[in-house]
Amino acid sequence: QQQVKQSPQSLIVQKGGISIINCAYENTAFDYFPWYQQFPGKGPALLIAIRPDVSEKKEGRFTISFNKSAKQFSLHIMDSQPGDSATYFCAASPFMRFGAGTRLTVKP
């Protein structure tokens, strides 16, 4: 069964808007929560990651919010750009388990 549940499956936002993708997990042994970005024809690449000792991590326009008690975490992309259009995966580790992916389209 899927150990990390991700939503939405697809997301369309306007340029300059905020993109929000959510993930939930069950296994409390997970203690590393990355987000990966994948462009067509390429392998996934790490975007940003968080460990459960903090509730938020920000890198440029990308922010992870983490709620340990709810076992949920989310990715916020501020000022979304057409170049951000890609598939985004949340994951949880050890032994990296991926969510089902969110296809983000940013319209100019």
Next chain:
Amino acid sequence: DTAVSQTPKYLVTQMGNDKSIKCEQNLGHDTMYWYKQDSKKFLKIMFSYNNKELIINETVPNRFSPKSPDKAHLNLHINSLELGDSAVYFCASSQTTNEKLFFGSGTQLSVL
């Protein structure tokens, strides 16, 4: 210099054939993985090796046999290929089982 390289990039073959995909990493990592990405983009872990030892075998049919001759290499051999094996296969590596993964560029396998 590519960190995780896998070959071939494309593999087109007939049902019933046997094929191999090779993977090498030059990052000095201890852990390597094979993932399968299906047509719906779902990334499913297949195998994980740590220091050449198998640590995860995620209910993969035994037609799939990984081999790790050394820490830097993890190859995937597939026997008696089936239509359902068509997918993109990604090799990845990480320093430990709980750190960021570095992915190869994928091998698109098409079974006809």
